[in-house]
Amino acid sequence: MSDPSVRVEDKLFYNRYLVDAGRAHIKVRPHTVPTAPLLSMLKLCPARCYEMNEAGQVEVTVDGCVECGTCRVVAEPSGDIEWTYPRGGYGVLFKFG
Amino acid sequence: MIEEKFDAIVVGAGMAGNAATLTLAQRGLKVLQLERGEYSGSKNVQGAILYADMLEKLVPDFREDAPLERHLVEQRFWMMDDNSHVGLHYRSEEFNEEKPNRYTIIRAQFDKWFSSKVKEAGATVLCETTVTELIQDAYGRVIGVRTDRAGGQIHADVVVLAEGVNGLLGTRAELRPRPKPENVALAVKEMHFLPRETIEARFNLKGDEGVVIEAAGTISRGMTGMGFIYANKECVSLGIGCLVSDFQKTGETPYGLLERFKSHPSVAPLIEGSEVKEYAAHLIPEGGFKAIPQLYGEGWVVVGDAAQLNNAIHREGSNLAMTSGRIAAEAIFQIKSRREPMTAKNLALYKAMLDESFVMKDMKKYKDMPALMHINSQNFFLTYPQLVSKAMQNFVRVDGTPKVEKEKRSLRAFVEARSWLGLFGDAFRIARAWR
Ligand SMILES: Cc1cc2nc3c(=O)[nH]c(=O)nc-3n(C[C@H](O)[C@H](O)[C@H](O)COP(=O)(O)OP(=O)(O)OC[C@H]3O[C@@H](n4cnc5c(N)ncnc54)[C@H](O)[C@@H]3O)c2cc1C
Ligand code: SF4
Numbered sequence: 001m002s003d004p005s006v007r008v009e010d011k012l013f014y015n016r017y018l019v020d021a022g023r024a025h026i027k028v029r030p031h032t033v034p035t036a037p038l039l040s041m042l043k044l045c046p047a048r049c050y051e052m053n054e055a056g057q058v059e060v061t062v063d064g065c066v067e068c069g070t071c072r073v074v075a076e077p078s079g080d081i082e083w084t085y086p087r088g089g090y091g092v093l094f095k096f097g
Numbered sequence: 098m099i100e101e102k103f104d105a106i107v108v109g110a111g112m113a114g115n116a117a118t119l120t121l122a123q124r125g126l127k128v129l130q131l132e133r134g135e136y137s138g139s140k141n142v143q144g145a146i147l148y149a150d151m152l153e154k155l156v157p158d159f160r161e162d163a164p165l166e167r168h169l170v171e172q173r174f175w176m177m178d179d180n181s182h183v184g185l186h187y188r189s190e191e192f193n194e195e196k197p198n199r200y201t202i203i204r205a206q207f208d209k210w211f212s213s214k215v216k217e218a219g220a221t222v223l224c225e226t227t228v229t230e231l232i233q234d235a236y237g238r239v240i241g242v243r244t245d246r247a248g249g250q251i252h253a254d255v256v257v258l259a260e261g262v263n264g265l266l267g268t269r270a271e272l273r274p275r276p277k278p279e280n281v282a283l284a285v286k287e288m289h290f291l292p293r294e295t296i297e298a299r300f301n302l303k304g305d306e307g308v309v310i311e312a313a314g315t316i317s318r319g320m321t322g323m324g325f326i327y328a329n330k331e332c333v334s335l336g337i338g339c340l341v342s343d344f345q346k347t348g349e350t351p352y353g354l355l356e357r358f359k360s361h362p363s364v365a366p367l368i369e370g371s372e373v374k375e376y377a378a379h380l381i382p383e384g385g386f387k388a389i390p391q392l393y394g395e396g397w398v399v400v401g402d403a404a405q406l407n408n409a410i411h412r413e414g415s416n417l418a419m420t421s422g423r424i425a426a427e428a429i430f431q432i433k434s435r436r437e438p439m440t441a442k443n444l445a446l447y448k449a450m451l452d453e454s455f456v457m458k459d460m461k462k463y464k465d466m467p468a469l470m471h472i473n474s475q476n477f478f479l480t481y482p483q484l485v486s487k488a489m490q491n492f493v494r495v496d497g498t499p500k501v502e503k504e505k506r507s508l509r510a511f512v513e514a515r516s517w518l519g520l521f522g523d524a525f526r527i528a529r530a531w532r
Binding site: 005006008011012014015018040043044046047048066067068069070072073074076077084085086087088089091092093094095096097 | 133134135138139140141142143145203204205206208224225226227229244245246262263265275276277278281283285287288332334341344345348349350351352353355356373374375376377378379380
């Protein structure tokens with residue numbers, strides 16, 4: 001069985017969000033070469049918030065974040081990211097859950 | 098700053114937090130509940146099966162107005178390989194009873210209803226408020242919380258941490274460690290909408306009857322994980338989850354796994370033509386008994402997923418959450434009634450009461466299961482499902498091979514893949530862990 005193609009952006013499109021512009025609740029520590037935990041987030045984040053830029057560094061864009069906490073479990077212990085919840089009322093709003 | 102002091106503050110309005118707040122308010126305590134979501138449920142994700150017994154203890158007549166989807170008359174277990182599944186189905190007319198035992202629910206809607214009961218009981222519920230920190234005095238006693246609202250310091254005799262699996266506050270205050278990748282599963286799920294009649298026809302249901310399917314096998318690609326398909330009234334909830342540490346090792350993507358599961362020949366026809374309305378992800382505590390942290394301290398208790406109270410084998414979490422929330426509240430009420438302070442020594446009552454309940458007894462029963470599944474995940478989730486499927490195929494396909502030869506072939510396949518020692522070892526370990 002081959003892997004069906006997946007567009008995560010299409011999936012996130014179903015969801016409702018209230019984006020707290022200018023106040024990202026997750027921050028990646030500035031780096032030149034990404035660590036293994038950071039690199040693993042490229043595949044592991046269910047909303048594909050982590051991406052590699054042209055310079056080879058890992059960046060996070062939290063707009064589509066579903067607040068699962070996976071990156072906190074994986075990349076916070078090494079100090080690669082700072083993770084907190086969005087301010088009250090902001091972020092993902094599940095209609096069904 | 099909110100000047101008044103509360104008897105108790107509950108952080109979180111999920112299953113555990115709502116159960117605790119309701120119980121405290123019903124006993125006449127002055128209680129404040131804080132929730133970061135727009136409303137109770139707006140951040141919460143579940144399959145979701147609701148167990149009636151534990152809710153009945155909180156809201157005896159819940160069947161009158163709770164948003165229940167379907168009562169379960171059938172449970173299916175599927176062991177899957179890439180093209181087939183071997184199923185064990187249990188269906189009984191006895192589940193069509195006056196007060197059914199299990200229902201499917203939609204969490205965001207259910208929590209909203211649960212929260213309305215909490216408010217009716219007299220609790221103060223403040224949503225859109227993220228608690229950022231526990232306030233501790235010079236002796237380390239928890240005396241209140243800090244929120245992200247202006248001047249957001251609030252004091253109480255005791256803080257009930259019902260903050261869910263991520264449990265940020267407890268970690269920040271060093272009351273318990275951050276969950277480890279090998280102790281949490283990442284689950285992704287979708288809501289597939291279909292006309293009611295279509296769901297009933299495809300799942301063999303009438304009226305409000307419901308069915309749930311739990312699936313394991315090559316769908317998790319050798320990782321410790323499970324898929325699920327739950328029938329609601331007008332939608333099907335479908336998802337898959339695996340240990341975070343296994344995702345790290347294999348480099349699989351959660352959405353890739355979900356797509357494969359959806360396109361499996363046994364699954365695809367069930368959701369064909371559906372309209373997807375939501376994509377969600379959430380962690381599930383899977384560390385079991387050995388991962389349960391300290392449950393109480395000076396001025397605080399922890400309940401539900403934040404305390405890792407989750408029975409991964411039976412897929413029960415919300416009932417342990419509701420029960421631990423209720424028991425913590427009852428313990429607090431008893432201490433309060435004796436006019437005693439909320440010290441660790443007194444709050445140990447919560448742990449003692451929990452130990453006597455099914456919550457801890459069940460957690461203890463399966464204390465060796467998580468490690469077992471983890472260490473041998475290749476066998477349980479890849480090798481065995483493929484072998485069982487092959488054996489079934491040998492059994493049902495009529496092609497002129499003598500039956501004796503077919504049986505020998507199936508057996509040989511098992512032994513070749515795993516060796517006698519390995520097979521016996523796994524069987525023995527499962528039996529021991531299950532005991
Ligand atoms: C995909 C999936 C399927 C599942 N299926 C089942 C099932 O079929 N049956 C079953 O019994 N269990 C199931 N579970 C487990 C079940 O969902 C959980 O055990 C249960 O929700 C735990 O309840 P809780 O109250 O402890 O946590 P949650 O329900 O997660 O609630 C925590 C609440 O606290 C709030 N919060 C957290 N931090 C803060 C803060 N700092 N400030 C303010 N508010 C905060 C959150 O917004 C949230 O509302 C499933 C879980 C998943 C992920
Ligand atoms: S919390 Fe979950 S969804 Fe959000 S960035 Fe981290 S891994 Fe991705």
